[in-house]
Amino acid sequence: MVEPATDTIAATRLVPLLKDELDIVIPTIRNLDFLEMWRPFFEPYHLIIVQDGDPSKVIKVPEGFDYELYNRNDINRILGPKASCISFKDSACRCFGYMVSKKKYIFTIDDDCFVAKDPSGKAINALEQHIKNILSPSTPFFFNTLYDPYRDGADFVRGYPFSLREGAPTAVSHGLWLNIPDYDAPTQLVKPLERNTRYVDAVLTIPKGTLFPMCGMNLCFDRDLIGPAMYFGLMGDGQPIGRYDDMWAGWCTKVICDHLGLGVKTGLPYIYHSKASNPFVNLKKEYKGIFWQEEIIPFFQAATLSKDCTSVQKCYIELSKQVKEKLGKVDPYFDKLADAMVTWIEAWDELNPSGASAKDSNGKA
Ligand SMILES: O=c1ccn([C@@H]2O[C@H](COP(=O)(O)OP(=O)(O)O[C@H]3OC[C@H](O)[C@H](O)[C@H]3O)[C@@H](O)[C@H]2O)c(=O)[nH]1
């Protein structure tokens, strides 16, 4: 039986890496008591809390954390009409936190995710592992069968081309979950008692040309390398679909990473996901996505970006045009989504003017 760790204090002896270069983004509709368990690992970092739902509700944040909190009124005030691209009543709202951050790295986590234990019983500092993943290269162009060659105790295996051993810059580190796995509603319904107790000690680069289902529960990325692609789409209130926020961002991100020669890793670290959301509610949210994705995936698998697409923004705008042209016929929703993708980039560039003066170590322009 996997339980959440309790001895996190003992586990933190390392100086917090990237303390002034990383923001932790948390979407929430609840009080943030879960932070108590993460305190030894998270307290040195700045939090960006995106409060969803009723803005008049007061969200309690435990003492001692350095944070900024944005509710819907703040989003509307800051973005004006462009706020229409930020979802309401869905965890997709978290991408507003990516946009307002001034740091190079983002780690995002759900408020029902706790510190997990590794097989030795040691508390897992998920943030530390993500930082190791994101600071070491990826190997998208040729698969290393001994997994991550940059980890202590591993290397490139025989036959791995030396010309490829420098690897590629890592843009995304995708972590996993013990206890409640991120299953879709149909799977949740047929396997209500299934718990993930399997701890696989591996970090893999997802090969170039291969898509993957990105989960936003335990995710870290380099904002400078791929931030503008991390739009979590139009979900929740007033939208025909939900729980495809992170998936959409992951498909756009992977196509753009492949085009720009950037890497995406998955595997360690694990968090302990404590709460299964209601599978019937989830089925309603996912319903259209379950058959739309049979059109969406071939679209992304076939998507190509021209050589003029030399920045994430240019790639993203190019992708939005293809969404409108090729997915618009699946459902008018994709027309709306394509427009929202453009609005997102406009808002991103407004809040993050390109060529902005070098950011100081606190990420302030
Ligand atoms: O309307 C809402 C509902 C929730 N949140 C916050 O989002 C986080 C995830 O919520 P929860 O743990 O209740 O849902 P899950 O089904 O476990 O979430 C997974 O599947 C849906 C998404 O893809 C999500 O990224 C996955 O983690 C949590 O922090 C809630 O407080 C919200 O902001 N608005």
Ligand SMILES: [Mn+2]
């Ligand atoms: Mn959850």
